[in-house]
Amino acid sequence: MSRELFRFKGGVHPPEHKAESNSRPIHAAPLPKQLVIPLRQHIGNPAKPVVNVGERVLKGQLIGAADGTISAAVHASSSGTVVAIEPRTVPHASGLPDTCIVIDTDGRDEWIAHEPLDYRALPATDLRMKLRDMGLAGLGGAVFPSAVKLDPGPAQACPTLILNGGECEPWITCDDVLMRHHADEILQGAAIMRHLLGSTEILVGIEANKPEAIAAMEAAAANLDFTVEVVAVPSIYPGGGAKQMIETLTGRQVPSGKLSTDIGIQVFNVGTAYALARAVHHGEPMISRLVTVTGHVLRPQNFEVLIGTPMQTLIELAGDRDGTTGILMGGPMMGVPMPNPGVPVVKATNCILVQSRELFPPLPKPLPCIRCTRCADACPAELQPQELFRFAKAGDFGRAQEYHLFDCIECGCCSYVCPSHLPLVDFYRYAKSEIWARERDKRAADLARERHEFRLFRQEREKAEKAAKLAAKAAAKRAELAEGGARPEPAGAAQADGAPAEASDADAKKALIAAALARAQAKKADAAPKNVDRLTPEQQREIEEIEARRAKIRELARKPLATEEDA
Amino acid sequence: MLTAIGVMVLLAIVIGTVLGWSAIRFRVEGNPLAEKIDAILPQTQCGQCGFPGCKPYAEAIAKGEADINQCPPGGEDGVKKLAELLGVEPKPLDETHGAPKPKSVAFIDEQTCIGCTLCIQACPVDAIVGAAKQMHTIIASECTGCELCLPPCPVDCISMVPIAEDLPHWKWKHPVIELKQVA
Ligand code: SF4
Ligand code: SF4
Numbered sequence: 050m051s052r053e054l055f056r057f058k059g060g061v062h063p064p065e066h067k068a069e070s071n072s073r074p075i076h077a078a079p080l081p082k083q084l085v086i087p088l089r090q091h092i093g094n095p096a097k098p099v100v101n102v103g104e105r106v107l108k109g110q111l112i113g114a115a116d117g118t119i120s121a122a123v124h125a126s127s128s129g130t131v132v133a134i135e136p137r138t139v140p141h142a143s144g145l146p147d148t149c150i151v152i153d154t155d156g157r158d159e160w161i162a163h164e165p166l167d168y169r170a171l172p173a174t175d176l177r178m179k180l181r182d183m184g185l186a187g188l189g190g191a192v193f194p195s196a197v198k199l200d201p202g203p204a205q206a207c208p209t210l211i212l213n214g215g216e217c218e219p220w221i222t223c224d225d226v227l228m229r230h231h232a233d234e235i236l237q238g239a240a241i242m243r244h245l246l247g248s249t250e251i252l253v254g255i256e257a258n259k260p261e262a263i264a265a266m267e268a269a270a271a272n273l274d275f276t277v278e279v280v281a282v283p284s285i286y287p288g289g290g291a292k293q294m295i296e297t298l299t300g301r302q303v304p305s306g307k308l309s310t311d312i313g314i315q316v317f318n319v320g321t322a323y324a325l326a327r328a329v330h331h332g333e334p335m336i337s338r339l340v341t342v343t344g345h346v347l348r349p350q351n352f353e354v355l356i357g358t359p360m361q362t363l364i365e366l367a368g369d370r371d372g373t374t375g376i377l378m379g380g381p382m383m384g385v386p387m388p389n390p391g392v393p394v395v396k397a398t399n400c401i402l403v404q405s406r407e408l409f410p411p412l413p414k415p416l417p418c419i420r421c422t423r424c425a426d427a428c429p430a431e432l433q434p435q436e437l438f439r440f441a442k443a444g445d446f447g448r449a450q451e452y453h454l455f456d457c458i459e460c461g462c463c464s465y466v467c468p469s470h471l472p473l474v475d476f477y478r479y480a481k482s483e484i485w486a487r488e489r490d491k492r493a494a495d496l497a498r499e500r501h502e503f504r505l506f507r508q509e510r511e512k513a514e515k516a517a518k519l520a521a522k523a524a525a526k527r528a529e530l531a532e533g534g535a536r537p538e539p540a541g542a543a544q545a546d547g548a549p550a551e552a553s554d555a556d557a558k559k560a561l562i563a564a565a566l567a568r569a570q571a572k573k574a575d576a577a578p579k580n581v582d583r584l585t586p587e588q589q590r591e592i593e594e595i596e597a598r599r600a601k602i603r604e605l606a607r608k609p610l611a612t613e614e615d616a
Numbered sequence: 617m618l619t620a621i622g623v624m625v626l627l628a629i630v631i632g633t634v635l636g637w638s639a640i641r642f643r644v645e646g647n648p649l650a651e652k653i654d655a656i657l658p659q660t661q662c663g664q665c666g667f668p669g670c671k672p673y674a675e676a677i678a679k680g681e682a683d684i685n686q687c688p689p690g691g692e693d694g695v696k697k698l699a700e701l702l703g704v705e706p707k708p709l710d711e712t713h714g715a716p717k718p719k720s721v722a723f724i725d726e727q728t729c730i731g732c733t734l735c736i737q738a739c740p741v742d743a744i745v746g747a748a749k750q751m752h753t754i755i756a757s758e759c760t761g762c763e764l765c766l767p768p769c770p771v772d773c774i775s776m777v778p779i780a781e782d783l784p785h786w787k788w789k790h791p792v793i794e795l796k797q798v799a
């Protein structure tokens with residue numbers, strides 16, 4: 050442990066509050082009566098449901114398939130019956146509903162057939178596809194599909210792999226207890242990551258306030274046939290942020306707008322490594338996770354929770370108390386308030402922090418910014434939070450972007466130190482989503498412009514074509530009439546004789562109109578439906594229904610219809 | 617003195633020639649100002665501005681024949697951006713052209729649709745699919761919400777459905793902060 054460590058800029062030291070929950074053993078939360086499993090639990094495309102209402106599903110069965118590369122599957126966390134696929138309130142700051150698969154559990158907790166994968170024998174691409182279909186997503190909070198992160202890309206290898214056990218956010222201890230109790234499996238996960246990424250250097254960064262976890266990980270690392278360096282890093286919030294962890298361990302900074310893989314480093318949360326080991330060595334998809342339930346509860350502790358379990362169940366297990374003022378998913382610095390305690394635990398739920406007036410007294414009313422730049426001193430992303438605040442508040446999003454708004458990791462250090470108690474992060478979140486919305490609108494407008502221009506072009510072309518056709522037809526018809534036979538059938542065969550028309554102009558016109566009328570009549574009579582041979586009985590029935598409906602509508606709308614019949 | 621005048625005259629001739637030549641050589645196709653204005657307009661193509669589409673309106677603004685506050689879908693925000701581009705004072709929307717509405721998409725009640733194709737002919741962005749005597753459907757992602765397809769429908773089966781806010785489109789609101797008054 051002689052590694053030279055680096056100090057990232059900024060950071061704060063909020064009270065840790067880890068001891069409340071990290072001393073109790075991990076309890077498995079009991080099986081709830083109903084599981085509500087959202088299809089959008091990760092960044093990227095939501096999963097597509099592959100089960101139907103009424104279907105019986107087994108524990109670990111695929112219920113939502115990954116859609117595209119940046120996506121992850123979702124699975125039934127226990128056996129039971131699918132009772133609904135519908136929008137339900139999900140754990141999101143918006144409080145909006147999103148599509149969920151609702152399963153009434155049968156209490157048998159019956160597994161679907163599953164078996165370990167021989168990851169060394171599988172081609173890397175197949176293995177990544179399998180992991181995507183097992184629903185692997187980063188458990189550190191961002192829930193980015195792990196299969197994508199396990200692709201070293203064109204560089205073919207990512208020399209440095211960092212397991213992040215920083216867990217710098219106050220109150221949360223799920224990674225801490227996971228490392229204490231499952232160090233071996235976490236490192237098995239690291240072995241698989243190393244295999245996929247071709248990494249040669251493996252580091253585990255753990256904040257020094259977790260001596261038990263460090264000891265457990267060191268002991269486990271000693272048994273491996275490859276080198277894993279367990280490094281105690283100073284406890285500074287947000288030292289567990291991916292970019293901060295990289296800087297602390299390697300002294301390198303990820304350039305603005307770049308990924309860590311661009312400088313040959315990939316970072317995974319320890320929980321993700323554990324889940325990966327479970328998936329590969331036991332064939333278990335991501336259907337449960339460790340969740341810290343803490344704050345204003347009687348027995349703060351960590352639970353092994355099935356995805357889809359209502360948060361309320363866990364709060365009751367930990368002993369709910371009077372005087373609850375709210376629930377945060379995540380910690381006090383970056384957590385988001387939950388719309389209600391009934392929302393389900395998802396892959397991103399690392400902590401349920403129950404708030405009370407004593408633990409989280411309401412902030413005093415904000416004062417105007419006094420430009421003290423304390424926020425800038427605390428910002429780990431080396432931004433100018435006071436300027437970002439000014440631009441975001443004024444709606445000057447262009448300037449906010451010039452000041453690298455998108456490098457903000459929403460860590461909350463700036464709000465934490467602000468003597469004016471300004472809710473700075475709320476402004477950055479607002480500005481970011483506003484910018485995204487505008488980009489979306491812009492894309493939609495560009496599409497509309499393109500389509501409109503194409504339509505104008507098409508109309509021009511059609512007009513020209515029509516004119517040409519008409520002219521040709523008129524010429525042909527005149528020639529035909531001149532021949533003498535005013536036949537009403539067009540019959541496609543237009544004979545151009547070249548003989549000049551002797552009949553008077555008026556006569557010719559009259560004949561033309563008569564011919565057109567006759568043609569229209571004939572067309573109307575034999576307007577037979579097309580493609581009606583080889584119909585299934587169902588289609589036949591459907592057609593009949595439609596015809597009946599049409600007949601009715603015609604009755605209703607006889608007048609306007611008369612003019613459009615030939616449109 | 618004479619040489620000074622001579623030099624100036626010579627310079628004037630040389631620069632004039634270069635400028636004149638480059639004006640022809642590097643001529644910009646179309647009207648760049650109108651294009652910049654068109655880029656700000658929402659491309660709803662609804663015609664509420666009194667022009668047959670966003671581009672004609674943009675051209676009219678560029679020529680100074682139309683005011684900047686005639687586009688309801690663009691809203692106050694659009695007026696502000698146009699004012700900024702043109703270096704004029706923003707003004708409130710001209711009510712006579714209509715008021716901004718929540719963004720909607722058209723929806724065809726397929727049970728009632730008779731397949732007359734009249735709406736297809738009205739849609740400025742070809743967002744409706746269907747053939748004669750077939751039921752028609754609107755491609756919601758391409759519909760601009762211009763409402764031009766509503767009047768032609770003989771059986772009134774098209775309605776405008778406001779776009780509900782869903783998770784991927786949800787936005788953080790502008791935080792309301794009540795600043796404490798400092799004496
Ligand atoms: S810490 Fe608060 S008051 Fe000070 S400059 Fe930053 S935003 Fe302004
Ligand atoms: S929330 Fe953003 S601006 Fe504020 S300290 Fe963190 S990174 Fe910097």
Ligand code: SF4
Pocket residue numbers: 657658659660661662663664665666667668669670671673686687688689690
């Ligand atoms: S009023 Fe309609 S047509 Fe005119 S510019 Fe605005 S969106 Fe385009």
Ligand code: SF4
Pocket residue numbers: 721722738739740741742743744754758759760761762763764765766
């Ligand atoms: S479908 Fe109707 S409302 Fe939508 S763009 Fe076309 S004409 Fe306008």
